[in-house]
Amino acid sequence: MLRPVEASDIPALAEWFRDEEFRGLFGYRLPISSEYWPNWIGRNSEISYQRAVFMICKSGQHSDTVGMCWLRHGDQLNRTAEAAIGIARERRQGMARSAILALIRFGFETLGLNRVECRIADFNTPSKQLALSVGGVEEARLRCAYYWNGEFHDLCIFGMLRSDFDRLHGQA
16 A cells, blocks of 8 residues: 655654665665654655655555655656655565555556656666566666665666556556
């Protein structure tokens, strides 16, 4: 289940983003102070074409959050957006796949997107496998475009069109 982010999520977000690996999934490289989160919630709690941030709930319980996902850099003219997902707790249980499919469906159905893409560091095998498992296509590789732990890594760009999604997962 996906739900919009809200102020009550600040403790979980602060905890998750203390983890360098989790922060990196969303492009945050530096540690984040606790004072950052109230303003972040204020900017991200409203769903818009440019940004839609959701908490991932394991069950129907509002407080049972295990991670977050978002669509960002929405381009209304070209009807595209970039997806990102991070599971902080209870990984390897299929929640990421369910959540990313729900997020992509939201993008196609609600926002009217025609294309969703994600950027994944080449060393992040689980995320690349997730992208492929939902029908993403590796479209590009940006050489040495991602700096992590003192090394440059290739950045893989996976894309999915609405027509791909409809064919694989039913009409969006």
